[in-house]
Amino acid sequence: MRQVFDWIGRVLIVSGIAIAVAQLAEARAQPAPLQFGVLPNLSARVIVESYQPFRTYLERRLGRAVEIVTAPSFKAYHANLMAGKYDLAVTAANLGRLAEIDAGHHVFAIYEPPIPGIVAVLRAKQIKSPAELRGKVLALANPQSLVAMKGMEWFAAQGLHAGTDFTTLHARNDDSLAQVLGSGEAPMAMMSLGEFRAIREELRKDLEILVEFVRVPGFLALTGNHIEKSLAASIRDAVIELARHPEGEEFFRRSGFKAIRAVEQTELATLDSVLAETRRLMSQP
Structure with missing residues (x-):
C-alpha cells in the first residue's frame, strides 16, 4: 500500500511540474503589452479616459495587451519617445517630425482637424x-x-x-x-x-x-524604429481604420478629434522650419 501511495505522490509531483512548465511556457509566449505613448498635453486622467476606446480597439485588432502611457512633461515624454520607449506614439507635429528625422521613428498618420x-x-x-x-x-x-x-x-x-x-x-x-x-x-x-x-x-x-x-497641424502618430516591420504595419493599418469601428466613434466623441488619416511627406516637410527652435527648447534645462 505504501508503494502505491509513493507512486501516486510521484505522479502528482510530476504532473504538477508539467503543469507549471506549461503555464510558464504559455506566459513566455504572451507578448509584452504594447506601449502606446500619448503626449501629456492634458492631465493623465483625461488622457486615459479619452483613449480607453482606442486602447480597447487596438487590443482587439492586434490580439495583445495595450498600455496607455504618458509622462509628467513634454520634455520627459519626448525623451522617452526619442529613446524608443514607445511602440506606438502620438505627439505634437513638430516633435513627431523631430523624432522621425533625429531618431528614425516612422510617422504615418495625422490627427484632424488642425x-x-x-x-x-x-x-x-x-x-x-x-x-x-x-x-x-x-x-x-x-x-x-x-x-x-x-x-x-x-x-x-x-x-x-x-x-x-x-x-x-x-x-x-x-x-x-x-x-x-x-x-x-x-x-x-x-x-x-x-x-x-x-x-x-x-x-x-x-x-x-x-x-x-x-x-x-494636428498630432502625428508614429511607430518606434525598434519594432518588427510586420507589427508596425499591423499598427498602422489598425490606426488608419479606427474610424470604421464603434470604438473609434467613441474615441472621437470623447477626444474632440474628427479623424486620423495617412500623412504625406510633403506635409511633414512644412514643419522643418520650426525644428531648430524645437531642438533648442527641448535641450533647455
Whole structure:
C-alpha cells in the first residue's frame, strides 16, 4: 500500500511540474503589452479616459495587451519617445517630425482637424485686447508645444516679446491654467482649444476666449524604429481604420478629434522650419 501511495505522490509531483512548465511556457509566449505613448498635453486622467476606446480597439485588432502611457512633461515624454520607449506614439507635429528625422521613428498618420491656438482670460476682468499683456504675465502649460511656439511668434507680431514686454509662467496642466487666471497671477493664458475644453466646467465657466491666433497641424502618430516591420504595419493599418469601428466613434466623441488619416511627406516637410527652435527648447534645462 505504501508503494502505491509513493507512486501516486510521484505522479502528482510530476504532473504538477508539467503543469507549471506549461503555464510558464504559455506566459513566455504572451507578448509584452504594447506601449502606446500619448503626449501629456492634458492631465493623465483625461488622457486615459479619452483613449480607453482606442486602447480597447487596438487590443482587439492586434490580439495583445495595450498600455496607455504618458509622462509628467513634454520634455520627459519626448525623451522617452526619442529613446524608443514607445511602440506606438502620438505627439505634437513638430516633435513627431523631430523624432522621425533625429531618431528614425516612422510617422504615418495625422490627427484632424488642425489644432486652434487660443488666448484665454478671466471673464470678470473684461480684457479686450492682447496689448493689455504688456508688463504682465502670460501663463502656459506646454512651452515646447507647436501652439506655444506659434503663439510667441504671434505676440511678437503684435509688438509683444517674451522676456522684454511680458514674462511667462509655467502652469502644471490645463486646470492649473484656469487657477492661475482666477488667482490673478496672470491676466492671460495661452493654450490649445483642446486644453481649454479639458478644463473642468466649474473652472472653465469663468473664462472666455480672447482670440484664436493660429491653427497648427494636428498630432502625428508614429511607430518606434525598434519594432518588427510586420507589427508596425499591423499598427498602422489598425490606426488608419479606427474610424470604421464603434470604438473609434467613441474615441472621437470623447477626444474632440474628427479623424486620423495617412500623412504625406510633403506635409511633414512644412514643419522643418520650426525644428531648430524645437531642438533648442527641448535641450533647455
